[in-house]
Amino acid sequence: MASLRATGLIAALLAVASAANAGDREAREWLERMSEALATRNYEGRFFHMRDSRRESMRIYHRVDKGKVTERLVALDGSGREIIRNQTEVVCYLPDRRTVLVEKRTDDNTLLAAVPAYNEELEAHYNIERGPFTKALGRRTQVINVTPRDQFRYGYRLWLDDETAMPLKSQLCDRDGNVIEQILFAELNFRDRIPADSLKPSVSGEGFRWIRQDVQPQLAAGQVAGWGVIRLPAGFRLTAWRIQLIAGSKVPVQHLVYSDGLASVSVFIEPTDPQAAPLSGLAKVGAAFAFSRAMDGHQVTAVGEVPPATLEAIAAGVTKDEAARSGPTPATPVPPAASQPNHHPAGPPPPQQ
Numbered sequence: 373m374a375s376l377r378a379t380g381l382i383a384a385l386l387a388v389a390s391a392a393n394a395g396d397r398e399a400r401e402w403l404e405r406m407s408e409a410l411a412t413r414n415y416e417g418r419f420f421h422m423r424d425s426r427r428e429s430m431r432i433y434h435r436v437d438k439g440k441v442t443e444r445l446v447a448l449d450g451s452g453r454e455i456i457r458n459q460t461e462v463v464c465y466l467p468d469r470r471t472v473l474v475e476k477r478t479d480d481n482t483l484l485a486a487v488p489a490y491n492e493e494l495e496a497h498y499n500i501e502r503g504p505f506t507k508a509l510g511r512r513t514q515v516i517n518v519t520p521r522d523q524f525r526y527g528y529r530l531w532l533d534d535e536t537a538m539p540l541k542s543q544l545c546d547r548d549g550n551v552i553e554q555i556l557f558a559e560l561n562f563r564d565r566i567p568a569d570s571l572k573p574s575v576s577g578e579g580f581r582w583i584r585q586d587v588q589p590q591l592a593a594g595q596v597a598g599w600g601v602i603r604l605p606a607g608f609r610l611t612a613w614r615i616q617l618i619a620g621s622k623v624p625v626q627h628l629v630y631s632d633g634l635a636s637v638s639v640f641i642e643p644t645d646p647q648a649a650p651l652s653g654l655a656k657v658g659a660a661f662a663f664s665r666a667m668d669g670h671q672v673t674a675v676g677e678v679p680p681a682t683l684e685a686i687a688a689g690v691t692k693d694e695a696a697r698s699g700p701t702p703a704t705p706v707p708p709a710a711s712q713p714n715h716h717p718a719g720p721p722p723p724q725q
Contacts, residue, residue: 399500400492402516405537406530412436413536416570417560418448423553423659435566444571454573465573465580472577475585493633497521497607506531508540509557518634520547524605524682525635536562544659544677552677553659585616599626599641601689605682607632630686637676637686644671654680663687 416433429448435441440459447453452467457477464473494500503515508531518528531541543554600610612629626641644650650671651664657675663683664673667690674687 396495396500399502399516400495402502402514402532402537403500403518403530406532406539409537410434410539411441413538414563414566415538415560416563416566417557419555419557419560421553421555429558433566433570435568435571437568442571444573446574452575454575456571456573458571463573465575465577467575467580470580472580472582473585474582493607494518497525497632498527498634503529505534508533509560511535511540513540522606523547523679524608524685525632525678526552546679598692599628600691601628601630601639601686602691603685603689604630605632605685608635608637608686611636635676635678635682637674637678637683639686639690640673640675641670641690644669654684665690668692 414434414436416431418429418431421428421430431446431448433444435443442459443455443457445455450468452465454465456463456465460477462475462477466472497520499517499519499521501517501519503517506513506515512534513531514534516528516530516532518530520527527545527547529543529545530539532538533540538560539555540557540560541555544552546552608630609632610628611631612627614627615624616627623643628639628641630637630639644666650666651673652666653664655662655664660675660677661680661683662673662675663680663686664671665687666672672687672690674683674690676683
């Protein structure tokens with residue numbers, strides 16, 4: 373399933389380096405303008421989502437009405453997949469599987485893939501610089517480079533519309549600048565108003581199997597059901613955690629999200645199935661990686677669009693020690709979204725070797 377990315381705000385902000393030059397300040401201002409444009413403007417358009425050798429054509433509708441945002445994403449390449457995100461839920465219609473997935477919404481990010489959300493903490497772990505002015509979709513654009521400062525995260529190249537700061541093109545890149553995935557708008561239209569009917573699914577879902585990713589009440593602050601991660605890569609911290617029931621699992625799965633403000637890793641912990649061999653090692657899952665290990669009768673799986681070394685380090689640090697449970701209270705939750713390339717599945721994905 374194509375998955376579109378989101379990352380949430382970190383609770384505490386680090387000070388921006390005082391030696392930052394004017395160009396860096398302007399680059400930050402561009403990202404701030406981009407985040408505001410994505411959140412506040414009415415627009416609809418068609419874009420390509422590309423990763424590996426695959427290319428998928430998508431249409432997006434983004435509607436803001438009295439401060440409330442609703443989005444609809446439609447796959448144009450045959451599957452008929454649609455994703456609708458309103459104020460409370462994310463609903464993914466899968467006509468080719470006659471299935472509808474529903475989960476609660478707890479973030480404010482866009483459904484667009486490969487577009488980073490900006491916050492002031494990023495510069496501790498990413499270098500943000502302006503590139504040249506160039507063209508995309510026939511418009512003048514400012515290139516912004518977001519480059520990781522270490523081996524634990526990926527970077528971005530963004531082509532932002534000179535007039536609106538909307539991302540007309542975005543690339544997720546490794547440290548050597550190689551493109552991992554990208555989006556490229558073929559058409560983008562700004563509207564004074566997006567009709568409500570544009571946000572309705574084209575399929576009713578009648579007769580489909582509906583799967584609701586039920587989330588159980590969270591535990592006391594700072595207590596993640598006895599599990600946590602120690603020795604995290606620099607900058608990563610716990611931003612969300614939950615105990616949830618997922619399709620195909622008979623027992624609740626513990627789900628922890630670690631983020632540096634841009635990159636995000638989901639950690640899933642569930643009791644080992646005695647009738648199945650435990651998963652172990654690295655697997656490719658679409659544009660993301662998954663790293664699995666068995667521990668104390670449990671299966672631990674770390675998933676994210678980050679370098680494999682990051683997943684291995686986080687999975688290796690999973691523990692039931694008190695040290696892992698005494699960290700800061702989780703910040704605003706960042707939910708998984710099986711429908712977004714920039715987020716992570718609502719449960720451990722099947723490894724694809």
